[in-house]
């Protein structure tokens with residue numbers, strides 16, 4: 001008599017994602033308009049964000065908060081509203097358009113849109129002072145570089161000629 005023993009597969013993995021773990025994984029990354037991640041912007045550039053692990057199909061509000069200020073709508077420099085998709089992803093969204101202001105900035109995502117930073121619900125990148133999500137630096141205007149280069153070349157030629165004739 002042929003008997004087959006059915007082995008029970010123990011511990012069928014139920015993917016349980018506890019709320020806290022999800023929140024820790026929530027993230028927004030800053031990038032340029034094509035989605036290339038970057039953390040340093042010039043004054044004339046635009047800041048885009050994208051990320052994931054947010055509540056599904058939910059409107060969330062993202063704020064740009066100066067590094068030394070607390071997360072509140074009053075201290076926000078820029079604001080954007082995004083609808084997360086069915087996977088909880090935030091697609092590439094314009095967060096802050098030029099002209100930007102020089103400084104270091106945190107990003108606060110008000111997930112429940114109550115205008116208050118809720119440590120257990122919202123995401124703040126990064127609420128600690130001197131740690132920040134991105135920075136904006138002044139740029140050397142490109143329209144100055146070419147004339148400067150031409151003047152330098154001209155001076156070099158003049159000096160060279162004087163040496164030859166002198």
Ligand SMILES: [Ca+2]
Pocket residue numbers: 067068105106125126127128129130131132133
């Ligand atoms: Ca900070």
Ligand SMILES: [Ca+2]
Pocket residue numbers: 110111112113114115116117118121122
């Ligand atoms: Ca909130």
